[in-house]
Amino acid sequence: MSLKNGGGSGISEALALPGRMKQMATSDLRINEVIGTNTSGAEKASLIGFPSDKGVRINGGRTGAAKAPEQIFNRLMQLTLHPQHNELHTVLLRHVSHPHMLHCTGNVAADQQNLGMTVAESLKNGSVPVIMGGGHETAFGHYLGYSETNKPVHILNIDAHTDVRPLKEGRPHSGSPFMQAIEDQSGCCRSYTVMGLQPSSVARDHLSYVNENGKAVLADDLKMKTVQDYFSDLRSNSDSDPVMLTMDMDAVDQSQAPGVSAPNASGIDSGFWLEIAFYCGRQGNVASFDLCEVNPAFDRDDQTIRLAALTVWYFLLGLALR
Numbered sequence: 269m270s271l272k273n274g275g276g277s278g279i280s281e282a283l284a285l286p287g288r289m290k291q292m293a294t295s296d297l298r299i300n301e302v303i304g305t306n307t308s309g310a311e312k313a314s315l316i317g318f319p320s321d322k323g324v325r326i327n328g329g330r331t332g333a334a335k336a337p338e339q340i341f342n343r344l345m346q347l348t349l350h351p352q353h354n355e356l357h358t359v360l361l362r363h364v365s366h367p368h369m370l371h372c373t374g375n376v377a378a379d380q381q382n383l384g385m386t387v388a389e390s391l392k393n394g395s396v397p398v399i400m401g402g403g404h405e406t407a408f409g410h411y412l413g414y415s416e417t418n419k420p421v422h423i424l425n426i427d428a429h430t431d432v433r434p435l436k437e438g439r440p441h442s443g444s445p446f447m448q449a450i451e452d453q454s455g456c457c458r459s460y461t462v463m464g465l466q467p468s469s470v471a472r473d474h475l476s477y478v479n480e481n482g483k484a485v486l487a488d489d490l491k492m493k494t495v496q497d498y499f500s501d502l503r504s505n506s507d508s509d510p511v512m513l514t515m516d517m518d519a520v521d522q523s524q525a526p527g528v529s530a531p532n533a534s535g536i537d538s539g540f541w542l543e544i545a546f547y548c549g550r551q552g553n554v555a556s557f558d559l560c561e562v563n564p565a566f567d568r569d570d571q572t573i574r575l576a577a578l579t580v581w582y583f584l585l586g587l588a589l590r
């Protein structure tokens with residue numbers, strides 16, 4: 269049988285001829301085999317774990333989020349690279365550092381400072397910090413990376429809650445990070461925008477406070493265009509300050525994200541959530557990312573851990589396609 273001319277379909281021949289089988293043996297690379305394998309070039313993103321849920325406890329929530337970063341990273345490592353964007357995805361991941369798990373002491377303010385120093389280090393090196401929380405107290409530590417380096421920053425939060433509560437007995441917590449950033453003496457927080465709010469979980473005064481310092485978008489009003497407009501508005505204002513993206517898993521509907529600190533019976537769809545992560549990953553001004561409030565203690569068959577790992581996967585794919 270001629271393989272060159274008129275020999276029928278290649279696939280049927282390959283199946284029929286044992287000698288061709290070797291060509292079917294394909295590589296089945298997973299992220300753990302690719303990540304960080306190029307140590308010569310500059311690092312493009314740094315994976316950082318922040319296993320803290322003390323802020324959730326102080327805020328009166330259910331703890332367990334401290335267990336999330338390790339599980340999310342483990343799940344991420346088992347995923348493949350995108351088959352259609354394989355080369356770009358591979359190139360990026362070869363320049364992403366292995367997950368670095370920070371030690372959290374339970375002193376939230378001190379732990380946030382420590383995270384801030386780590387984030388600042390990455391930002392100085394031009395690497396995109398990708399942080400796995402932890403409760404949403406993670407986001408203020410994340411922000412401190414900017415104030416530490418004196419970089420003005422816009423904060424974009426995807427969340428069911430505004431998280432602009434006051435401190436509790438002087439202590440920061442999972443409900444206060446964006447009040448802390450807005451009020452921070454360094455003045456590095458240029459704006460705070462939160463999208464995905466549940467009207468049954470937002471105090472009127474908190475909504476006004478957010479709108480004075482940025483913008484609040486309820487989940488019912490949130491479309492992909494809302495996210496696109498956020499970035500095109502920055503561009504049309506020739507605003508070149510970086511954006512820090514923070515995503516609270518409790519923005520997603522409880523049916524698709526049961527393993528969170530505060531479940532949401534009317535949240536956004538997980539596909540839309542992933543699209544936001546991918547879109548933001550593609551934006552050149554998104555300089556850092558955190559994902560918070562995944563709580564494995566309340567998960568169901570790792571459903572939320574899987575969604576969290578996919579969220580990071582899509583963000584990194586976006587980064588690869590910039």
Ligand SMILES: [Mn+2]
Nearest residue numbers: 404427431516
């Ligand atoms: Mn939150």
